[in-house]
Structure formats: C-alpha cells, structure tokens
Amino acid sequence: MAQVVFSTWGGITVDNRNVSGEPKAVSYRLPVAFDGERPLRAFMGWDGIILFSNDVDVPAMTAEYMKRVQTLYCCGKCTPGKKGTKVLMDLFQNVLDGTAAEADLDAVEDLAELLKNCKCTLCQSATIPVFDAVKHYRDDFIAYLTNNGHPRVQPASYIHKITAPCMDKCPSHIDIPKYIEAIKNYQFDLSLETIRENMPLAAVCGRVCPHPCETACRRKNVDEAVSIMLLKRTASDYERTHNVKPPMVPKVRKSKSIGIVGAGPAGLAAAYYLALEGYPCTIYETLPEGYGGGMVAVGIPAYRMPRPILQRDIDIIQSVGVEIVYNCRVGSDITLPELKKKHDAVFIAPGAHSSKPMGVDGEDNGYKGFLSGGIYFLRDAYLGKPTGMGKKVVVVGGGNTAIDCVRVALREGAEMSCLVYRRSRNEMPADVWEVDGADEEGVKFEFQVLPTKIIANEQNEITGVECVRMALGEPDASGRRRPEPMPGSEFVIECDTVIPAIGQDMDLSFIPHDMGIDITKWNTVVTKYLPLKDSAGKDLKDGMGNPLSRTLMTDCDGVFAGGDAEIGPLTVVACVGNAHRAANVIQRYLEEGKTYLSDQDIFDDLLSYLGVYDKNESVSWLDSAARAHQVEIHGKERAAKGNYNEVELGFSDSKAQKEADRCLRCYRMAMVAL
C-alpha cells in the first residue's frame, strides 16, 4: 500500500514525515502509478499538495509549478495574477539559485492573500499548494539558501494539466471557461473554434446535451450554474445565422485511410478529427442519406434537434474530408473483414439501436398496436414511415427515450399519450426539463405503476394494458428503494398502442467471432486499457464500470471501437469525447505503429477519477446575477399534430453575453511528480 508521506489536500493536513509509530492512513482517488508503471511521487494542485514519497524536492517542485502557471497559463488579464505569479516565480527561482533571503519567503503568504483578488481562479488557486509547500517544507527552502543546493532528493519529472470543474466533468473535456469568456467578449467565432477543438457537433450539444458540466459548475456554489450548454448553442447558432463559412482547413491529405462503422456522434467525431489531420475517412451508415447523425437523428425528435441544424454540423464534418456511404449496413452490404482490408484502420461505432424487451405478458403475441421498441418508434416517425401507432398511446419507461416517445406520439396525432413508470416522478432518469416539457404538452403520467399484461381483443388488437400500482420497499443495490407491486391494485389503462421504452441495446452481430474482438457480458466491445490501481490494489473504473483509461483499440490489431457500443448506451457528449480519443490513438497507430495514451489523456482520466468539482467548497461571491433562461414556445399547440418546430429558442446574443459574464473561470493546474 502506497503511503502518504504528507498531504494538505482538501485543507486537511496529514503529516507522516516523522512519525515513529503507525503512519496515519489516508487515501486519495489517485492511482499508485501515473500510467500504471511510473509511480506517482507527488501531486500538487488547487487543493494542496500530496507527497507519496519522502525524497521529493519540494522547493524545486514548487518553483516548477509556479513557473508553469505563470509562463504557460496565466492569461495576464488581471494585475494580481499577471504580476503576482511573476513575483512568486522569480522568488522561487531565486531560492533554487540560492540568491533569495529567508525573509523573502514571507512574501508568499502576503501574495497568497493578495491573489485572492484575482479575476479568476487559476493564479489564485495556484497560491494554495505553493503556500502549503513553503509553510510545511520551509526548512527545505531554507536549505537551498544555506547549503547552496539540496543533495538528499531525487530529481523528478513533472507532468501538468490545466483543468476546471466543468471541463473535467465534460466527457469531451471542452475548454468551457475559454469558450464562455469568448462569448463574454463578443468573440462568437473564437468561442466556436474553442468548442470545435473537442466537440464537432456544437449545434447538437448546444441543444440536447444533458450537460454534466453544469452539475459541476462552481457558480452553483454561489447561486445557480452558468447556462453552459446554451452558450455553446449561441456560438454555433451565431456562425449559422451570420452565414459564416467554418474556418477549419484540414492538413495535407495523407494516404492511409480509416473506415468507420456508423455516422452517429462517435463515428462523425472520430472522422472529423482524423480528417482534420489529413486522413481520408469513410463512414458506412445503414440509414439513407439525409438521416446521418445516428441516435441524434433517429432518436432525438426534431422539436429538440431540428434536422437542418443537425445536417449543417454533418455537412461541416464532411467538408473537411469525410465521406459518408449511406444505405450501407456493415455486416450485410460490406463485411467488417472487408472493411479492415480496405482501410488502414477501422473504427467501430454502431451505437445502440436496439430496444430492450419489457418482459410483460402478451409482449410476444404479435398484437396489432404493440410496437417493439421506443427507439424504433422514434426512428420510424423521424423517417416519415408508418409507425403503427393508433390514437391512444401508452409508453412504458422513465428515461429520455420514453419522454421523447410520448411527446412524439402527440405530434404524430395521438389523442391520448400516457407514460407509465414504475417509480416516482422524482426518480425518473429522464432530464427534469424533458419531463416538464411533456407535462406542458398534455402527456398523462402514471407513476409507480407496473404494466403486467397487454390486453387485446379477438382481432388481436390492443385494447388496454393491465397495470399494478407499486409501493416502495427496501433500498436495492443502487440505494434506491425497490418498488414492489401492491396486491389488489390492478387496473387497466385503455389504449390501442403500447410502446416499451425501457432501455437500449447494441447489435454487434456484424462482428465475426473469428476476428478476435471480445464482447463484454453487457454486450459492449472490449478495448485495451491501462492497469491503473488504487492504493488498495483495486482497478480504477469509470462511471459506467469500464476500465478508467482505455486506448480504445480492440483485441484485433487496427480495429478500434467507440461510442455507445464501447461505453454502453450513454450520451452524445460521452461518445464524442471517447471518439476524439480514439481518433488520437488511431493517428498514433497509423503514424507510429503504436497505440498508447498521451500523458494528457491519462491525466484527463486521473482528474475525472479524482474529481475537480467540490460541491462543498464555499465560494465567496456576490450572488447578484441570476442564471438567464432561454425563450421557449409554450402551450399545447407546440405539440400539435405534425408540429415538429423547435420548442426551445436559445439565447439572444446579448443575453448570452450577460450570461457568460457569470462564469467564474475556475481554471486550475494540477501537476504530478514522477
């Protein structure tokens, strides 16, 4: 077990430097070795310092930390930050050079106090570990001044990472403070350029992203989160509404090509980043032309994601050198081995386009009016095909797909659209605003209700669904109290259509068994990962239970996988982040013949595991600027038959500019010593 020698992390001092007995046991959400190999000797960041090794040269590390903050990240746009970090940087250099005086060290505390007045968090937070270092390792600093050197320590190599709570939480790691600052400065073009560095589907993720970033917005600790997602939409809409040609220019065309399965968010994102590097990319898409976008297209209704706006993002991706072959199902129109032969690398991103069964009596009887899955229903509606829907629709499920189904049912002309969910409204996995939206449109809700049987007449037409009311029992493994049927509470909801929308699944049947590509028991593709372990020797996992740091190459050389099929059904933003990494690894594979993660990739994973946002942090700020709200179309008419017009209208530019001004720009730098 790796021992913590010293730590001030989180404001709690742990000092095991000179203990005679049992050292104080403490652990942090960090791996014992940075990349599974190189031991982590120290960690330095916004919340203090952590030393895992006794031989770290703390003054040298402190000087290096301050030098990197000042010369690489300090924006210079406020006096204390610009000048204060310069004074500190030079002071520590003077210590290392032996030219400083002991009294100079007293300025560190004074500056740490003064830098609380910085404009943003970067330089301010940088004073925290530096101050801790001087305070607790003062003798080491003084030793430099007296011994003319510091012999008893091992030199270290340092790796740093700039982050922010929102940026860390965003699976695509978009530089959120930068794009928001650009909007504050009326630089909508720079804002979009910044977004595109990590997110090519800006119009999409400006509209339908569940925005995990906003759950990690430090402004929340003052009042409410900054409307990060809508600001992304603003940047993207600005380019579109000003008829600006996107400025990206791909690098010189290279000869090695990449074949990609699926034109969903992951396939498109990987293709975009590889195409910008000059690699010809061909995406093979099952759906016909005009329906690119994967689940964003056929799974998200047009009133949330207008087709022309989605198509514009796709067109832009194509314009940098991506070819999309529509109506081409990999597995039947072309096989995966053929694809592998044709291209120098293959990226599998087929998504999760299958629906999970409900397990309800009558489900398999082939009743007219029983639609086999919510996502099929959404897809048929989107493609303008007959959906098989009648007039009275019951949708079973509590996620966003279920909500999309009840709202689309109204727009497809349903007289009654009812959602049946076995838990309470508060427990729905669907986003709150989506549930509220459905409510406003007149959707009926039956909460804490479990369908037990589908009832049909002699013509095999559905006439209703039998349900039973649920009561809460004991908490289950997830900590939620398990709903249990209440005997005798059975009742029937009259309907002619039942749509199960309880979960998505992957169809990986196109992957031949003999290719050596492993599939997990959750039906996701297995990819290679770093052996990161915590101090207790446990493997580090991400939020989906996957290994934390994955290179995204399958066990078949040259075949990579990403998106829902690799992660498990998740979000557009997660798929894009995952595919962006895959693109980087594919590039390394094509150029160096090696698949590896860069130090920055690994650091991203480490920070997500550690967590950058602290919901308990007390953020001192005057809460005098409330979160802005976008204009929305209200009233039932918005869900009238055939009305797929966009419901949410975004911000005006000036409102966006004001909202952007609420951002606290919570940058901070982490550094490890290896």
Added chain:
Amino acid sequence: MVSLTIDGKVIQVPKGTTILTAAAELGIKIPTLCWLKKVSTTGACRVCVVKVEGVERLMTACNTPVKDGITVITTSPEIESVRKKTLELMLVNHPLDCPVCDAAGECNLQDTCYELKVDKNSYNAGLERLPIRYDWKLLESDPNRCILCEKCVKVCREVVGREAIETVDRGECAIIDTINREPLDCDFCGNCVGVCPTGTLISKPFKFKGRPWTFDVRESICAFCSSGCQIGYHVKDNRVERVTSSDDGFNKGNLCINGRFGYSAFNSSERLKSPLIKNGSGSLNKAAWDQALEVAAAGFKKIVAESGGSAIAGIASPRVTNEENYLFQKFMRGAIGSNSIDSEARLGYLPAQEIQWKMLGYSGGTFSMDMIEKATAIIVIGSDLKAESPGFAYRVIQAVTKNDAKLLLAGSRATSMDKFSNASLRCRPGSESWLVAGLNKALLASDNGKTAQVTGFDALKSSLDALSFETIFTQTGITETSFTDAAALICTGGKTAVIYGAEIIRSVDAQNAVAGTIDLALLTGATSESGAGIYPLDEKNNTQGMLDMGCCPEYLPGYRIFEHAAAAFSSAWNTNIPTAAGKNLFQIIEGIEKGEIRSLYVMGSDPLNFIPNRSRVLKALQKLELLVVQDLFLTDTAKLAHVVLPAATGAEKSGSFTSVDNRVQCFAAAVKPVAEARTDADILSRLYSMVSKNGASVIESTEALQHEITTLSGLYSESCNHTGCKMGRVKNRTETSVSLPLTPIVPATTSRRFALTVGATQHHNGSMTTWSENNMTVDGEAYIAISNEDAAVINVVSGDIIAITSDSGSISIKAKLSGTLQAGAIFIPAHFTDSSTTALMTSPSFPVYVSIEKA
C-alpha cells in the same frame, strides 16, 4: 429598481447596474483603471475592489451588479491596503520613463498611484523588457508601459468592429499586439490610442509635439465625413497637433482615421498661403489680398455689366460652414444676380433628396443617428459604411452586438461590415434598382409588409406584381429565396432603420433605386415614430447643410421656391434676385461652351475631378474669361484659375455644420487661418461689398447672420438643442408617406465587360485627406481593385499597371488584387485626383463600363 446602501447612503438604481455606477450616482468615486463605459466590463485592474457585507472576498465594483439590500463599503484600511498593493504589483517592472512618456500628465496610472499615495514597492521580479513596436503606421506600442486593461482591445472589437489587436502570450509576457504579431493593419482610427490609460499606445504624429498640458483643447466639429463627430483640437502655437474626442460627447469619443489623424492636411506645407493671380504668360503669381479681390470683383462686375448676372455661375462647397454656404448663394444671387449655383451634390445626393422630400417630406435622416442603436433590424443598401460615414458604422455595430439587431447588407460590393450581417444580398453592379425592387417585393409577399398604410401603396404593389423574381434574378443574380430570407429577417415587427449610400444614390437607375429604398423604409415602418429612421449618406461633412442653405439653382435657402420667396429675399437683401431657376452643374458646363457663361466662382471644390467627361470640362474651364477659385490647396481646378484665394480649414473658422442626420452643430474657431489665408466667410463678405450694387456689407455679426438664416430659410431655429451649439434645426416636416411605384430599367448592353465603380474607401475622406501626411502613410496611392479571377484572366498581379478604357477616355493605374470583389467588377478609390477617373465617365452614375488590359 434595486435598493442598496453604499458607505451608509441609500440609493435606488435599475437592476443590472454595477456597484461602480451606483456609487458614482452618489458621488462616490471608486478608483479604477480598466473600466470604460462604452464597452463591456473587464475587471482587469482589480483596483476598484469594495467590501460587500456578507461576502468574504472583496468584489470588484466595476463588474459586479448590485443586489437588493446589500451594504457596500468603498473604503476601509483593508480595501486601501489591497488597492495599494495591487498598484505596487502593477508597477513591478513598469518603466520609469515618465519624462519622455507621451502620457505623462494625462496618465491614469500616474494619477491613480498619486491619489492612493503609492510611494514604495514591496514587490520585485526579474526585469524583462519587451520590444517596442516602432514598425506600425501612425501608432506606436510600448508593451512595457501596458497595464493590460484591455480598453484598446475592447474598443477595437466592440466599437470599431475590427479586432485588429488582442492580448497575446502568457503571464508577464502577455501584451497587446496584433493577433499574428505582424505590423498593425487596421482602420487606423486610433480609438485604441484614445482610450489607452498609459503611454502604451501612442500616436506617432503627436510624439514629441509637446506635453499634453501645454495645449489648449478647443471643442469643435469634425470637418471630414457626414457623421458630424464632436472633437477637440489640441492647439499650440496656432497649430493643431492632435485631435481627441470626449467619451461624454455625442459620438462617445469614437473617431475614424480622418477625424483623428486627418488634421495633418490642415498643417500641410502645400496649403495656399497667399492669393495668386494669373499673369499674362499664364502662370499664377503671388498677390496681395486687395489686389486679388480687386481683380476678381472687377472681373465679376465687368461681366455682370456686359452680360448680366446670369453669365456668372458658382460652385459651392460641402466642406464649408452653413453660414459660408449661405453667404455664397447670397453673393451669387444678391450681388451678382445669378441663380446658377450648384455643387457636387448634383451628382447624386441632391436628386436623391428631392425624391426623398417628395416621398417623406424631408431630406436627410429621420432621426439623429443614435436612434440606429435602438433598432432591431437594419438594412444597409449600397454603402461601404466605414468608408462613407464611419459614425454610422459604429452605430450599426452597437445595434447588432448590444441590441441584437438583425443586419441586412445589400449592394454589389463586400464591405468590412459583412461579418456582422445576418444576410448579404450581393447584386451585380448596376442592378441596384432591381435589388431594391426585389426586396420590396419579398417584403410585400411576407405577412408583415402588408400592414403599411402609405399613399400610393396600390401603385407600388401593382408595379411590383408586374415584376417577376425570375427577371429580378436575371438582373441582380439574387434568387427569390435569398430575397425571401432577407425579408424574413427584417420583418420582425420591431424598429427598423434603413441606411443608403453612394451605390444607390449614384446608381445608373437612381430614380428607382432611391424611390425603392424609401419604399422599403415605408413598408418596414422605419420612418414612423416607432421606427429607427431612414438615413441617406454622403461622404462629406456639410453636404446636407450646403443644400439647406440654398446652394442649388432651384431652391432658395430652406428649399423655398422662387415663386413664393424671391420677393422676401430681395427685400431682406435690399436687392433684386433673379426669380427663375438657374443652371445646374451640367448646364453650367454647357453654358460655358455656348458662351452664355463667361465666369465661374468656385468655392472649396474641384469640379475638374468630379464632373464627368474630364476633357470636355477641362476645355470649358479653360474657356472661361474669369475663373475664381478659393480653396485650401492648389487643386487641378485652381491651377486653371485667374484668381486663387487661400481659404481656411474647419479648424480655422467658426460656424456650423449639418450632418446627414440633420444635426446642426456650431463650433468656434480653434486656430487662426494659416499665413494669409482667410475664412470663406471673410472672403465672401469682402467680395459682397465690392461687387454688390449698393455696396452693402453683408454681415454685421455672426448672430445677425444666424438670425437672417433663421428668418429667411424657416428651416433652422435660433435656439440651440444641444451642448456647445447655438443652432438647432426646426424639423418642419410635412410627414408625408408617399410610396412610388418601381419600374426598374434594364441597363443598356455594352461591349465593355467590366463594371467600374469609383467611390470612397476607409482611410480617406474626399481628396482632402490626400493632403494629410498621416492618411497617406496608411494609404498613399491610387489603385484599381480587381478580383483575383479577373486579374488572372488579364494576367496582372498587384502592382502591375492596368489600362482602363471607357467610351469617353482612358487612364492607367496600378492594380491591387481583391479577394472580395466579384468577377467583372472593378473599383477605384475616388480620393486620389491623379487617377483622373472623370476621364472615364460620361455620366455621374456607376458603374461605368470599361475595358481593361495589362499596360
């Protein structure tokens, strides 16, 4: 309203107000170095920190909005200490070159350190000196003096819309520089210099011209474009050495290159310093004033005696004051007895304003131009705004960025405003009337256009019904969809503004183009009380005032017609003025050719370089028995004169200018006329008494003259309606709303396939600034802009000479490749008289069809 307490005083302010502004309202001054009212907040200097009770950290007053019920403390030992320490940090490595720093004496950093008694520095760091940018034109940047307040960056981006400079690099090396770190290439408006709180960004021409406190600052009105900006001339030893503008004024301190740097034309060594008389051998020799005036007066009198007043014509000036233009026409009508008075406004502005008058009841802008900032939709047609009238460009930028106004740009050329536009209708040169018709048609087809209640609406509608989008597409190259999309943008039901410029006013089918533009204003409600107005543009400062003063053959001052008003003028002037309309510009040339006109009096104007058909005009001018020219410089026309009278600049005289948006602004003289030069008013009143039959003196005093203008014109009131100005304009509008039907003309076909437009560019104003060393440093020679495609076809690269031939003549000029001109369109800046573009023109309208080849 939000209520809060600052330093124990309670105040109520609107929601969203910052603590800084709220405190200012209470008379509490919080020190700040980066706050600038006209741009978004920055929060860079951190000097304005204050304590808000209940909030642990100090908050910056400049960018923290107030909250109901808060208690703010603006001074305390803690706050003072933080402010002082912050300033100490700011001074770490700040150069101590105050003795030679341009900002010394007007440096905010000096003042703030002094105020806060920062007399020591507890901090130090290794000294790093950054290179000074000596290689920029007009501006110099010493990043070592920079406190990174970002005012310059913000003004450049948010006010000027240029984004030429940015904060680049990191940490201590973070400086203001061009984004690619190449030499500055921008509007050169110098607004960044204007807002710089230190000596970082300075004006090169002003460097070492004197310490700021040794100058007198004389308030005045800019004498270049028609925006009418309020300026301050910095004067020492009777020379203007700098021009600044106060942020508290109408134009919020924002100027353009001409306003800020064009003054060097006034100081040009080429200024006429004494009168000149042509001697027997045809050369111009220096003469005494009495002698020159005597030659001119005697000549005029002789011709009047022999052929009557109608044998003398006059050309007035859009550059001189209202009072001087009034005196000019009074001299021509009252002393000479001729109504043949005209000006360069004949080429476009005057005919356009006659149409506007007929349709709306007034000429010029509906409101003062600041109304544009409140617009929610703006249509700019046929104008390169920054070239013609930058003040309008700045207003449009405010509207689109701060008020979310939708911007529609329509015209044949791309302009620097394109990046702000939501729709851009790019027509073929010469199809402007079709463009406007198409837009009207699309507007009527949309739901919102039909509500307009205007006289003549049915005729307009049926005229548009008669046009098909197919025909319009054939002429303009713009599709129905583009028109419809554009119409949808401006049909938002809000406040619309319409701005039209030279491409409309001097279009081949100006009648339909102008009428159609005004129709658009009527249909969108722009001219109504709830609209944001219509604004015609003109490149020069007092074109509107010159016309108001009756400097045209068909109207007396105030657009009064001879039939109604001649008697009143005759009686007031104690003379008999002619009662029939005089000759216009073209008729004057014809009259000279026919021998009906024997003498021409030209004031502040260079007709050889603006009347089409240069060789014909040259011959006519050479034929004159007496050509009297009064000007600042020896223009091409002046070179032909028998008598040349040196006149005074806008800085050297008092009076008033009327901008195109009908603001009448008075100003006093900042300096005395250079050398022997005299104001046009002085010259005119001397000549009046010498030539007038009754020998009367023309003015008793400025007040008397202004009273006379008020009484006789009925247009200008005597009372002032804004600061620093004695005159305010009576808006005696009839508020008619008459739409005119549109019947655009199909242009005649020509074998010459290049469409030439001659017009304004943004680094000059008229030909006046070609006498300004400052402007010439930035843009110093004539050129022809040609699209990359066309250049490839005729095999030229930038710098090659192109021969341009039209039906009336040919010229040769240096090529400059343009990435924005459409193929088949070429452009020559109007400013450089040595390009002699009038040689190519047979009419005042554009485009002129020409052939081009590599010379």
